[in-house]
Amino acid sequence: MSSGVQSWSPSLEDNDREKFRKRLLNIDSNLEDTEVEKLKFLCRDFIPYRKLEKARSALDIFEDLMTEDLLNEKDPFLLAELLYIMKQNSLLKHLNYTKEQVKVLLPTRKKVSPFRNLLYELSEDIDSESLKNMIFILKESLPKVETPTSLSFLGHLEKQAKIDADDLTLLEDLCKNVLPHLVRKTDKYKKEKEAGQKGKELLSASDINQIRQALPAGSSREREWERETETSMMGENHQLAASRNQACIQGMCPDRNITVISQFVDEPSTTEPQWPGISS
Numbered sequence: 001m002s003s004g005v006q007s008w009s010p011s012l013e014d015n016d017r018e019k020f021r022k023r024l025l026n027i028d029s030n031l032e033d034t035e036v037e038k039l040k041f042l043c044r045d046f047i048p049y050r051k052l053e054k055a056r057s058a059l060d061i062f063e064d065l066m067t068e069d070l071l072n073e074k075d076p077f078l079l080a081e082l083l084y085i086m087k088q089n090s091l092l093k094h095l096n097y098t099k100e101q102v103k104v105l106l107p108t109r110k111k112v113s114p115f116r117n118l119l120y121e122l123s124e125d126i127d128s129e130s131l132k133n134m135i136f137i138l139k140e141s142l143p144k145v146e147t148p149t150s151l152s153f154l155g156h157l158e159k160q161a162k163i164d165a166d167d168l169t170l171l172e173d174l175c176k177n178v179l180p181h182l183v184r185k186t187d188k189y190k191k192e193k194e195a196g197q198k199g200k201e202l203l204s205a206s207d208i209n210q211i212r213q214a215l216p217a218g219s220s221r222e223r224e225w226e227r228e229t230e231t232s233m234m235g236e237n238h239q240l241a242a243s244r245n246q247a248c249i250q251g252m253c254p255d256r257n258i259t260v261i262s263q264f265v266d267e268p269s270t271t272e273p274q275w276p277g278i279s280s
Contacts, residue, residue, distance in 0.1 A: 020073035023094040027083070028058040030091055036061070041151050042082050042120060045113055046070055049159075070111070077102075078111050085112060085120060115165035118189045119154045122171075125182055126150035133178045165193075 031039070039061050040052045047064045055061050062079070065071035070078050076095045080102050083091050089099040126134070131150045135142075142160065154171075157163045163171045168186050175182040 016073045020076070024059065024062045024079075026094050027079075027091050028062070031058045031088070035086060035088065037149070038086050038120070038151060039082060041123075041155055042085060042112055042116060044155070044158075045116060046078075046111070077105065077109055081106065081110055081112055085117065113165065114189060114192065118185065119158070120151070121185060122175075122182055123149070123151040123154055125185075126153075126179065130178050134174050137174060137177060 036055070036058050039058055040055055043052060043061055043065065046068060047061070051064050052061070055064065062071060065078065077097075080092055080095050080097045083089070083095075084099065084102045084106075092098060092102060127150075131153060135153065142156070142162075154163075157170065163169075168190070172183060172186050175186060
């Protein structure tokens with residue numbers, strides 16, 4: 001006689017999520033309080049500040065990242081990036097990544113901003129004595145600064161709008177007076193930022209004509225190019241469309257060093273890139 005009670009069995013998707021959470025638990029157990037603070041700082045651009053303030057463990061941060069749909073069992077790369085920045089490379093194995101794999105994928109998949117990276121790198125080079133000197137210099141403008149770490153000090157400057165991604169004046173002044181060798185890092189950041197902005201410039205009309213002429217007349221590639229160009233000039237996403245075009249182009253226009261590569265002439269590969277996943 002049947003009792004009428006059906007047994008519950010988890011789906012494959014539930015099993016994957018459970019395995020993933022177990023991996024996150026392993027990562028959390030290997031992070032000290034100082035690492036949790038670093039993790040909170042690196043996640044400032046992803047998680048609301050009030051939520052970060054309430055986080056007491058790495059698990060709290062992982063949960064917030066999953067809530068923001070930035071971390072899941074199918075794509076754990078953001079966490080891999082964070083661990084890589086923090087030099088916690090031994091923990092990457094829990095995400096089925098290696099240090100080398102993360103390094104290769106960063107140029108196309110990184111989510112942590114250059115500004116956040118810069119502040120983190122600077123904090124690693126500011127020792128307790130240098131931090132004390134920096135706080136002394138700012139005593140008049142920031143009388144309430146009471147912070148035990150270089151990371152929280154820089155976070156305080158950011159929170160008070162004393163520094164941001166476009167204005168490093170105060171930070172550069174502090175470095176020049178206390179740790180002059182760190183100015184090299186701020187200079188590098190500004191140069192890379194400027195180069196990135198130039199790389200987003202739209203193609204000129206003459207560039208577009210030269211590229212169109214290089215394509216086989218009446219080809220599907222020419223029609224595709226024309227459609228993307230028209231869309232880029234009409235919509236709000238014109239800069240994104242131009243960036244896509246530039247990514248497929250190098251060297252045909254002498255003055256901009258642009259040429260049409262085989263990706264625009266030959267049929268594209270249908271093979272999707274395979275990323276490391278979460279296995280049992």
